[in-house]
Each structure stands twice: as C-alpha cells, then as structure tokens.
Amino acid sequence: MLGRWFTYHRRALRFALRRLLTAPLSALLSMLVIGLTLSLPAGLYHLLQSGAQAIGQQPIDPEISLFARVDASAEQIAKIKQELARTQGIAQTRFVPKAEAFERMKQAMETADLLEGIERNPLPDAFIIKAASRDPAELARLRDRLAQLPGVEHARIDLQWARTLASSLRLAQRVTLIIALGLCAGLVLVVGNTIRLQLLDAKDEIELSRLIGATPRYVRRPYLYFGALQGLLGGVLAAALVWLALKYFNQSAAELLNLSQLNVELPNLAPRNALWLVALATLLGWLGAYVSVQSHLLRRAP
Amino acid sequence: MGERLIDIQQVGKRYANGFEALRGVDLRIEAGEMVFLSGHSGAGKSTLLRLIAGIEVPTSGTIRISGQDVARLKPAAAMTLRRSLGLIFQDHKLLFNRSVFDNVTLPLLIEGYPDEDLGRRARAALNKVGLLEREKQFPVMLSGGEQQRLCIARAIVHRPSLVLADEPTGNLDEASARDILAMFQSFNQVGVTIVIATHDRTLLESKLARIVALDHGRINAAAQAHA
Numbered sequence: 001m002l003g004r005w006f007t008y009h010r011r012a013l014r015f016a017l018r019r020l021l022t023a024p025l026s027a028l029l030s031m032l033v034i035g036l037t038l039s040l041p042a043g044l045y046h047l048l049q050s051g052a053q054a055i056g057q058q059p060i061d062p063e064i065s066l067f068a069r070v071d072a073s074a075e076q077i078a079k080i081k082q083e084l085a086r087t088q089g090i091a092q093t094r095f096v097p098k099a100e101a102f103e104r105m106k107q108a109m110e111t112a113d114l115l116e117g118i119e120r121n122p123l124p125d126a127f128i129i130k131a132a133s134r135d136p137a138e139l140a141r142l143r144d145r146l147a148q149l150p151g152v153e154h155a156r157i158d159l160q161w162a163r164t165l166a167s168s169l170r171l172a173q174r175v176t177l178i179i180a181l182g183l184c185a186g187l188v189l190v191v192g193n194t195i196r197l198q199l200l201d202a203k204d205e206i207e208l209s210r211l212i213g214a215t216p217r218y219v220r221r222p223y224l225y226f227g228a229l230q231g232l233l234g235g236v237l238a239a240a241l242v243w244l245a246l247k248y249f250n251q252s253a254a255e256l257l258n259l260s261q262l263n264v265e266l267p268n269l270a271p272r273n274a275l276w277l278v279a280l281a282t283l284l285g286w287l288g289a290y291v292s293v294q295s296h297l298l299r300r301a302p
Numbered sequence: 303m304g305e306r307l308i309d310i311q312q313v314g315k316r317y318a319n320g321f322e323a324l325r326g327v328d329l330r331i332e333a334g335e336m337v338f339l340s341g342h343s344g345a346g347k348s349t350l351l352r353l354i355a356g357i358e359v360p361t362s363g364t365i366r367i368s369g370q371d372v373a374r375l376k377p378a379a380a381m382t383l384r385r386s387l388g389l390i391f392q393d394h395k396l397l398f399n400r401s402v403f404d405n406v407t408l409p410l411l412i413e414g415y416p417d418e419d420l421g422r423r424a425r426a427a428l429n430k431v432g433l434l435e436r437e438k439q440f441p442v443m444l445s446g447g448e449q450q451r452l453c454i455a456r457a458i459v460h461r462p463s464l465v466l467a468d469e470p471t472g473n474l475d476e477a478s479a480r481d482i483l484a485m486f487q488s489f490n491q492v493g494v495t496i497v498i499a500t501h502d503r504t505l506l507e508s509k510l511a512r513i514v515a516l517d518h519g520r521i522n523a524a525a526q527a528h529a
C-alpha cells in the first residue's frame with residue numbers, strides 16, 4: 001500500500017535527520033571527510049577536462065616556426081626568404097624580426113627591469129609559416145626540409161606541443177579517475193564504519209525487531225537514509241569547494257594565460273556536473289550504509 | 303472448538319551442537335484455545351515456541367499454522383507470519399534505552415501503522431496491563447512484574463490472534479502471577495489463541511487451560527490435563 005510505503009520512508013528519513021542533529025559534530029566531521037576527499041579528484045578532473053577541451057578548441061591551422069641562428073647575417077636571412085618563396089607546400093609566410101620579438105617580450109614582462117641589463121637582443125629572427133597541408137606526415141617533411149636550410153637553427157611544428165599537452169592532460173585525467181575510484185571506495189568504508197558503530201549501539205533493537213518480524217529492508221531503510229544524507233552533505237561541500245577553487249584558479253590563470261598566445265578560459269563547474277558530484281557522494285553514502293547493515297545482519301542472523 | 307490453528311507433527315529439533323532438544327512431538331492447538339506448555343527446565347518449552355514462531359526450523363517433522371508449513375515459508379512470508387504473532391520472550395527483550403511508550407509501539411512501527419494510530423493503540427495496550435500512567439518512564443523504573451506486563455502490552459498492541467508467551471510470570475509472586483493470568487484469560491475470552499510456556503505452579507494449578515507437558519523433549523502424555 002502506498003500510504004504505508006510513504007510512512008516507512010518518512011519515518012526512516014526522520015530517523016536519519018534526528019541522528020544527524022543529535023550528533024552534529026560527528027556529522028560535520030563525516031561531511032568534511034567526504035567533502036574534502038571528493039573535492040580533490042573532482043576539481044582536478046574538471047580542471048584537466050576543461051583544459052584539454054580548451055586546447056582542443058584552438059584553431060587547428062598548423063604553423064611551423066622557423067628560427068634563424070642568432071648570429072645569422074642579413075644576407076642569410078634574405079636567402080632564407082628566397083628559399084621559402086620557392087618551397088612548395090607553403091601557404092603563407094610571416095617574418096618576425098628579432099627586434100619585434102624583443103619588444104613583445106619586454107611588453108609581456110610588464111616591467112622591463114629584468115631585461116634592462118641585457119644590451120644585446122638575445123632573440124633570433126623568426127618566420128611563422130602556414131603550411132598548405134594539415135597532414136601531420138607532410139608537415140613533418142616540410143619541417144625537416146626547412147630545418148636543413150642554411151642559417152636556420154631550428155624548425156618546429158607549433159601544433160605539436162598543443163597535441164602533446166592535450167594528450168598528457170587526457171592521461172592525467174585517466175589517472176585522476178583511477179585515484180578517485182580508490183578514494184570513493186575509501187569513502188564507502190568511512191561511511192560504513194560510522195554506521196557500523198550506530199548498528200552496534202542499536203543491536204538489541206535490531207535483534208528484537210527481526211524476531212518480531214521486521215524485514216531486512218525495514219532494518220536497513222533508516223540507515224540507508226542516514227548514509228545517503230551524509231553523502232549528500234559531503235557532496236554539496238565538495239561541489240562548493242571545487243567551485244570556489246576554480247573561481248580562484250580562473251582568476252589567477254586568466255592573468256597567467258594572457259602571456260601565451262593561447263586563448264584559454266576554463267569554465268567553472270557546470271550546475272549539471274555539480275549535481276553529478278552530489279549524486280555520486282549520495283550514492284557512496286548509501287552504499288556504505290548498505291554494506292554496513294548487510295554485514296551486520298549476516299553476522300547476527302538468527 | 304474452532305478450526306485447527308497449530309498443527310505439529312512428529313517434530314524433532316537437534317541443535318547445531320548435536321543436542322536433541324525435541325523428539326517426535328505431536329501437538330494440535332485449536333483457534334481460541336489457551337494452552338500451558340509445562341515441563342522441567344531444559345525440557346524444550348522455549349525451543350518449541352521458537353519453532354512455532356519460525357525463529358528456528360525443526361530438523362524433522364512439520365509445523366503448520368493455519369495450514370502453512372512454517373519452515374517452508376519464503377523469508378518475506380515468514381516475516382509476515384511473525385508480525386501477525388504476539389511474542390513474549392523468556393528474557394523479556396525490553397529496550398532499556400527507550401521509554402515504555404516506545405517499547406510498546408515497536409511492533410506498530412514495524413507493521414507501518416500510521417502516526418495517528420500509534421498513540422491510541424499503544425495506550426490501549428498499556429491500559430490493559432495497567433501501565434498507562436507509566437508511558438513516559440523507562441523500563442528500569444519498572445518492577446519485575448511491571449516489566450513482564452510491559453512485555454505483554456508489546457505483544458498484544460497490534461492485536462494478534464495468536465500469542466506465544468515464554469515464562470510470562472517467571473520470578474513473580476503468586477498475586478502478580480494471578481494478575482497476569484487474568485490478563486491472558488481476558489485476551490483468550492475475546493478469541494485470542496494463547497500458548498504459555500511455564501513451570502509456574504500458580505498457573506498450572508489454576509486449571510484454566512489445557513496442559514501439555516514436555517519431558518526431555520517429548521510430550522509426556524501421562525501428565526496432560528484439561529481445563
């Protein structure tokens with residue numbers, strides 16, 4: 001009957017709430033443990049996720065940066081220019097004279113104090129080359145060919161580092177997930193243990209209830225609510241911590257990332273993801289309670 | 303009398319340690335009957351009550367309640383059967399960290415009675431055993447006889463049609479035992495079937511019920527007596 005079902009659940013929830021309120025300190029402690037434990041991997045995962053996404057969204061127009069030797073003469077630079085004009089597979093070339101690069105660096109560093117002592121420009125002349133093809137193999141061939149040119153110190157494909165970074169971020173994400181899995185298992189045990197203590201406290205009542213016809217489900221229900229509620233509170237704390245940390249991180253990251261050409265902005269935890277986090281924490285609490293009550297009932301089966 | 307409520311056939315119980323507590327027990331109890339289960343200490347009275355309630359399973363024979371084989375019930379059905387009984391335990395099993403009122407409402411909570419019924423039913427039960435004024439107290443504040451009465455109130459609060467009482471007058475003086483017997487009599491008069499395991503002379507000599515005597519796990523036919 002629906003009315004009776006509702007009564008059972010209302011009473012179980014009331015039991016759980018009363019338990020939380022009568023021992024607010026231990027409830028707070030559990031909430032902190034759950035919140036802190038979950039916020040670390042959740043925040044890290046989110047960070048890596050949005051980082052990888054941001055990098056993935058960078059324009060995929062591959063560029064090759066060609067650096068001349070620092071001591072290259074003007075004739076040599078002119079020669080390189082000619083060669084580039086002749087080379088096939090190049091869509092566009094932009095020359096960045098060393099003076100311009102030096103100027104930009106000074107601006108980027110805000111205070112030029114650091115460079116004050118440096119009389120000579122340590123930077124080389126450079127060419128930013130847009131390739132006609134996007135095929136990685138062809139790009140690599142082009143880069144190798146350009147690196148051979150006389151007066152060229154180094155040539156590199158600029159997309160490469162972005163790719164490498166993105167894939168390392170994905171790897172880090174996977175590692176975070178594995179660590180998170182371990183931490184989740186730990187949380188199940190933590191919640192399970194607080195409930196185990198409560199069960200020991202209530203063992204006479206549970207035994208009597210079973211003797212006069214209480215089902216395992218009836219015995220479990222209030223503790224499941226308690227575990228889930230503890231998880232829920234911990235999850236809310238975790239989401240709040242992640243949100244605050246990301247807000248702070250974004251502020252400092254925005255300044256840092258301005259320096260690079262990358263236009264990276266990390267989004268904060270989306271409400272949907274925050275809900276997932278809370279749901280996960282609730283589930284973990286519930287699971288901890290379930291495991292705890294089941295093992296109690298099995299150990300004391302009449 | 304009425305239809306057969308409890309039908310025990312050739313029941314034996316051997317505990318895990320090999321001890322045979324019951325052997326070849328045959329017993330039929332009609333609906334509306336009151337029965338005293340007597341016998342020396344260790345005769346198997348408590349064991350038989352536990353088997354009837356389905357708390358233990360017999361190692362041989364069958365026990366039927368209203369035609370249902372108790373040992374073969376699925377777990378959920380076994381619990382439903384148990385909730386329909388009124389059980390009084392030899393060791394009381396009162397919850398000492400709960401008020402008298404909370405002790406009595408436990409079966410109602412398990413059965414999922416709505417809030418508005420709890421107080422009414424619990425007070426009706428406490429009133430029947432004369433503990434209405436004590437509902438806010440705790441079991442430690444009750445005398446031995448009052449604790450026994452609290453056990454009775456808890457056993458009848460959900461109006462079971464079958465009550466299994468294990469030594470409900472253990473350690474009580476004669477007057478208190480008579481009081482409690484009178485209570486069971488009044489329940490029996492409104493149709494409740496009652497099985498009382500007891501070695502209390504006051505009860506057994508009252509001649510108010512059929513006596514089934516157990517002796518070392520067997521029914522002792524010579525000692526049977528009828529009301």
Ligand SMILES: Nc1ncnc2c1ncn2[C@@H]1O[C@H](COP(=O)(O)OP(=O)(O)OP(=O)(O)O)[C@@H](O)[C@H]1O
Nearest residue numbers: 317318319321323342343344345346347348349350
């Ligand atoms: N779980 C058990 N394991 C092994 N032996 C048991 C168990 N429970 C009871 N017994 C034994 O079974 C016999 C019958 O026990 P039971 O409790 O049924 O006796 P009883 O007639 O109720 O005695 P009393 O009047 O002292 O309560 C006793 O000898 C007891 O030691």
Ligand SMILES: [Mg+2]
Nearest residue numbers: 347348392468
């Ligand atoms: Mg006994």
